[in-house]
Amino acid sequence: MSSTTPVVTTPDADGPTVLTGTPVVPGVALGPVIRPHGAVQLPADDEAPVAEADRAGERARFTAAAEVVAGRLTERAAAASGVSAAVLQTTAGLAKDRGLLSTVEQRIEAGASAAVATVGAAQQFAELFASLGGLMAERVTDVNDVRDRIVAELTGQSEPGVTNPDTPSVLLADDLAPADTAGLDPTRVVALATRLGGSTSHTAIIARQLGLPCVVAVGGLDDVPEGAVVLVDGEQGTVTVDPDPADAQQRVAAAEQAAEALAGYEGPATTADGHAVQVLANVQDGAGARAAAEAHAEGVGLLRTELAFLGHSEEPSVEEQAKGYAAVFEAFAGRKVVLRTLDAGSDKPLAFATPADEANPALGVRGLRTTRLNPGILTRQLDAVAQAAQATGSTPWVMAPMVSTVAEAAEFAALVRERGLVPGVMVEVPSVALLADRFLEHLDFLSIGTNDLSQYALAADRLSGDLADLTDPWQPALLRLVQLTAEAGQRTGKPVGVCGEAAADPLLACVLVGLGITSLSCAASSVAGVGAKLGTVTLATCQRAAEVALAADDPQTARAAVREVLDAA
Ligand code: PEP
Numbered sequence: 001m002s003s004t005t006p007v008v009t010t011p012d013a014d015g016p017t018v019l020t021g022t023p024v025v026p027g028v029a030l031g032p033v034i035r036p037h038g039a040v041q042l043p044a045d046d047e048a049p050v051a052e053a054d055r056a057g058e059r060a061r062f063t064a065a066a067e068v069v070a071g072r073l074t075e076r077a078a079a080a081s082g083v084s085a086a087v088l089q090t091t092a093g094l095a096k097d098r099g100l101l102s103t104v105e106q107r108i109e110a111g112a113s114a115a116v117a118t119v120g121a122a123q124q125f126a127e128l129f130a131s132l133g134g135l136m137a138e139r140v141t142d143v144n145d146v147r148d149r150i151v152a153e154l155t156g157q158s159e160p161g162v163t164n165p166d167t168p169s170v171l172l173a174d175d176l177a178p179a180d181t182a183g184l185d186p187t188r189v190v191a192l193a194t195r196l197g198g199s200t201s202h203t204a205i206i207a208r209q210l211g212l213p214c215v216v217a218v219g220g221l222d223d224v225p226e227g228a229v230v231l232v233d234g235e236q237g238t239v240t241v242d243p244d245p246a247d248a249q250q251r252v253a254a255a256e257q258a259a260e261a262l263a264g265y266e267g268p269a270t271t272a273d274g275h276a277v278q279v280l281a282n283v284q285d286g287a288g289a290r291a292a293a294e295a296h297a298e299g300v301g302l303l304r305t306e307l308a309f310l311g312h313s314e315e316p317s318v319e320e321q322a323k324g325y326a327a328v329f330e331a332f333a334g335r336k337v338v339l340r341t342l343d344a345g346s347d348k349p350l351a352f353a354t355p356a357d358e359a360n361p362a363l364g365v366r367g368l369r370t371t372r373l374n375p376g377i378l379t380r381q382l383d384a385v386a387q388a389a390q391a392t393g394s395t396p397w398v399m400a401p402m403v404s405t406v407a408e409a410a411e412f413a414a415l416v417r418e419r420g421l422v423p424g425v426m427v428e429v430p431s432v433a434l435l436a437d438r439f440l441e442h443l444d445f446l447s448i449g450t451n452d453l454s455q456y457a458l459a460a461d462r463l464s465g466d467l468a469d470l471t472d473p474w475q476p477a478l479l480r481l482v483q484l485t486a487e488a489g490q491r492t493g494k495p496v497g498v499c500g501e502a503a504a505d506p507l508l509a510c511v512l513v514g515l516g517i518t519s520l521s522c523a524a525s526s527v528a529g530v531g532a533k534l535g536t537v538t539l540a541t542c543q544r545a546a547e548v549a550l551a552a553d554d555p556q557t558a559r560a561a562v563r564e565v566l567d568a569a
């Protein structure tokens with residue numbers, strides 16, 4: 001079974017090798033290959049114990065190294081913004097984590113050298129996170145990343161990860177640690193391609209934010225040597241090794257021209273024949289909302305409220321929450337803002353809301369389900385939203401994540417309406433798509449979260465690079481669920497949007513519009529690409545694109561068929 005085995009093609013005997021993967025950020029870029037620095041050499045733990053008299057010195061060496069690492073990451077966080085800054089802050093926080101630091105110190109007290117103690121403590125933490133289940137997978141990467149940085153500092157090795165190159169280059173890697181991708185300078189690293197990772201991986205999200213062409217899950221990438229020239233096509237999902245120079249330059253120039261056309265995009269989006277489609281932004285705070293307004297988003301289609309509270313051990317007060325929400329409402333005064341109530345749990349655990357000991361967190365108490373354990377968290381959040389709405393004179397739309405039944409939706413809608421707000425729910429569980437009409441009897445809108453809807457429809461962990469082909473948003477079964485939901489919206493005259501990563505793909509955006517979707521919400525950096533693409537196609541072409549995508553058996557065939565329809569129009 002492998003619809004997914006990446007294809008390697010060589011057009012003719014002497015032609016360049018073309019590797020294919022999952023396209024995640026459109027754009028074409030050319031450059032020599034760089035790779036992350038080789039792995040940091042970790043010390044073996046068979047050293048003789050450190051003499052008691054030297055242990056205080058060893059502790060001081062460790063403390064100094066951890067401080068340097070935390071300081072560097074914090075500095076980079078300050079220079080970054082949005083998701084990059086949040087990722088770097090999280091990693092810096094780990095380098096300062098009291099639990100981790102004191103575990104290392106205890107090991108030094110027991111006679112281990114600073115480096116050996118760091119490795120041992122990191123392993124202890126990684127095992128703990130891993131034993132907590134799938135959602136901790138990314139934290140294990142962070143722990144190992146911090147371990148490598150501290151050991152490198154202690155042993156005089158170069159800092160692991162990516163050094164921004166002097167000439168514009170293409171970064172190839174197995175997968176990228178969150179802290180590596182967050183530190184990238186997009187003028188010097190011009191494209192990314194990874195052997196692992198899916199369209200919702202950290203690498204993809206950061207590439208999207210930086211606007212770097214990116215292809216993930218590329219087969220055969222290991223064999224491409226450092227220094228070889230490659231052409232990355234983030235729309236086609238290809239990495240061409242040693243391309244014909246003239247052909248490559250022409251493709252880059254065409255992509256640059258297309259990018260310039262985007263620079264002129266100012267919204268609001270319509271198809272070429274005037275069918276209006278709202279192109280909105282996914283944001284997490286006021287700063288992100290202001291950036292989205294500058295990028296000509298028409299509003300906010302998904303305010304991920306939980307992201308602002310990921311590091312909090314206590315539930316934020318109603319006042320603190322209201323202040324944060326008001327900053328977003330102000331950035332889009334008089335325009336549409338869709339706020340999502342806390343999506344705690346699974347890949348976004350919140351210390352004050354998420355049970356720690358679930359066997360299967362993605363199918364557990366997450367999203368709206370956290371109210372089963374603590375209903376006050378939801379009502380206090382809705383009070384904060386109402387307070388912010390009143391203070392700013394806005395009428396936000398409010399939606400709940402991870403809803404499965406009509407009764408849950410009805411109960412949520414009542415709480416939202418009581419406060420003068422507009423209720424909706426996310427379509428992340430197939431049960432909502434299947435009964436969309438009945439959900440809409442209680443709600444004013446639906447918003448499809450394709451990241452989770454594909455995870456639950458295809459039964460594949462959205463964080464698993466090995467299963468990225470299954471969670472590909474072009475899977476025809478996922479598109480069928482989108483169609484069912486959009487049709488229910490059309491029957492009832494209520495809006496149905498898409499706010500998952502699918503909405504960031506300009507080609508797929510045409511399909512979604514053809515399926516009857518009324519708004520698309522994506523990273524601010526993708527707004528112009530999506531909006532401008534819609535301006536080049538008619539609604540009838542979008543509908544034809546939707547038909548051929550639904551008729552395909554797999555994502556690759558769907559993409560190719562849609563490209564053909566759009567090119568022919
Ligand atoms: C989704 O599931 O598609 C979505 C938009 O929510 P998140 O990615 O935050 O889970």
Ligand code: MG
Pocket residue numbers: 401428449451452
């Ligand atoms: Mg989701």
